[in-house]
Amino acid sequence: MxxxxxxxxxxxxxxxxxxxxxxxxxxxxxxxxxxxxxxxxxxxxxxxxxxxxxxxxxxxxxxxxxxxxxxxxxxxxxxxxxxxxxxxxxxxxxxxxxxxxxxxxxxxxxxxxxxxxxxxxxxxxxxxxxxxxxxxxxxxxxxxxxxxxxxxxxxxxxxxxxxxxxxxxxxxxxxxxxxxxxVLPPLRYRSAEHGIRTLAHALCDLVSDIYPALRERGLDEERTGRWRARAEQTGELVTQARTGLRMARESLHYNPRRLFRRGRAATHFEGYTAVMEALERTLRQVAALTRSLDKWSADEDRYRYGDFLAGYADFLESLSRITRVFADLDEDRLGDQTSQLHQLADQAQNCRRRLAEQAERDHLPLTDPGRPYGVLVIEAARLMEEFQYTCDVLQHHVER
Incomplete structure (x- = not known):
């Protein structure tokens, strides 16, 4: 038995x-x-x-x-x-x-x-x-x-x-x-793409967790603490992404196969480098955002300025759509993806402008260091600047 x-x-x-x-x-x-x-x-x-x-x-x-x-x-x-x-x-x-x-x-x-x-x-x-x-x-x-x-x-x-x-x-x-x-000397284009995808996935997952909570005004210390910890633990992902990009760039040197691959110019790596650096900076900006949210404990403000938080949630949601495209970056579809990224960037710019207008209408205490609104507005501008730059530089290298 x-x-x-x-x-x-x-x-x-x-x-x-x-x-x-x-x-x-x-x-x-x-x-x-x-x-x-x-x-x-x-x-x-x-x-x-x-x-x-x-x-x-x-x-x-x-x-x-x-x-x-x-x-x-x-x-x-x-x-x-x-x-x-x-x-x-x-x-x-x-x-x-x-x-x-x-x-x-x-x-x-x-x-x-x-x-x-x-x-x-x-x-x-x-x-x-x-x-x-x-x-x-x-x-x-x-x-x-x-x-x-x-x-x-x-x-x-x-x-x-x-x-x-x-x-x-x-x-x-x-x-x-x-x-x-x-005999088939290796070209590591995919290593660069994989590194960018990894960072974009991490960024997308984090932002996708934040904006629903802002929309629902569900900011509590435990939740914001988790966001902050996740944002501060992306250093290893950045290191892995840099290693993948280095291997991809290195595989071009003295490699005869690069002469026979259509549509895969070495200049693409310059675009990948710019994208990766921009994603690193964006992760740091999001980390600063989570620190601001983690320090914020004025519960009454969430209801008094709820329209602003809802607008900020819309803005972060628009950024999450951009990160999803980066998380699926594929050199074979890079032309279509860059066009999609520019459309999404325009939508995110509109969300950021509406957010700034909402802050003016609500007369937010932007200069009060005890409240996060000033930092949130500044971070929104910085995040939009990084995403717009990333989309532009990728488009530039695709067209070369």
Whole structure:
């Protein structure tokens, strides 16, 4: 009975896993994304490693042929630019490590003291900032070179084997770069779009929570406190968005595919950069808005100036429509989306003007620091300015 109960409560794991595998491969084959990038990187790494092995083992008959495929895979970065950057650092690190071993080995001899000296010097050189993440390869190369040096039987053989290590690394890096450049070099346009979408979603969700409460005059300390906390916790999203944009821009450098993609000019990234920076500033403006609302506890004002709050709710609702378009930003539909954004921006401008007129009719205490009206009016103007600027700059880069 216990086994039956256990059997009923624990469904077979294999069908579920197979379904997840099928979905994963469906995403990899059906659309651009992380899954397809993973499959492509594995395939290119396999191709580069195989070619490097054939050359080093079958053609050169090297004693340490694994250096070539290892190097080919090591510098198979996501972007062509990173492949070139990391390969130059890696080759520099290997040359430095082999040079340290050659100098100390021939001067002192193959003993324990020499190994200790090699380790000290190699680890010290590896701290050089110019080598970046490849700094550890100085010591790795030096240790492999020491092993090769010790096993060699003559001075000529020692020199030949040390030089062969550098040659194999150069062959591996060259093959890795060649494969990465010629076999579907990655273009990360979608990374930039994803970063903007993430920020726009966060902004849209927050604004969409605020304007109904303003319209219903449902401002309480708990609710405004949550808004303020959410607005102040967007720093990580901003960092992720910047990383995505950096990868997208980086993928253009030295990438031959950019020459064959119609309608995807590099200038679009300038527009994406402006959009992202404007969204960051807008998030800060909304954060200031939530702080003002969080400090406001004059309950009677909500009813006395209810028309103003309703007008402010209409204004924020108009902004939320703009953020929804940004949250669905797609380069293939950028022309239509920019036209839609301008229409929505005009509607938001009208809402802001009506809000300013309502503030004049109600004779709001704009100069009273204990009440939020002055800050709310100023923030409305700043928010509208940022959104209008964002729509304009995106339109400008689409038309270029």
């Amino acid at each position: 216990a086994g039956e109960v256990s059997g009923r409560r624990t469904p077979p794991a294999l069908p579920g896993r197979m379904a997840r595998v099928r979905r994963w491969w469906g995403r990899a084959l059906g659309s651009e994304g992380h899954e397809r990038s993973t499959v492509l990187l594995i395939a290119k790494g396999t191709l580069a490693a195989t070619i490097a092995w054939v050359i080093s083992f079958h053609l050169l008959h090297a004693q340490s042929p694994a250096f070539a495929p290892f190097s080919a895979v090591l510098i198979m970065q996501v972007t062509v630019y990173q492949s070139l950057l990391q390969s130059s650092r890696y080759v520099g690190a290997v040359v430095a490590g082999v040079a340290v071993q050659a100098a100390l080995g021939f001067l002192v001899g193959p003993d324990v003291l020499t190994f200790a000296l090699v380790a000290v010097v190699a680890l010290t050189i590896g701290r050089w900032p110019a080598l970046g993440s490849q700094g550890s390869q100085v010591a790795t190369a030096a240790f492999f070179a020491f092993s090769t040096y010790v096993s060699a039987t003559s001075t000529l053989d020692k020199s030949t084997q040390l030089g062969q290590i550098v040659l194999l690394v150069l062959i591996g890096c060259g093959i890795g770069i060649l494969v990465n450049v010629t």
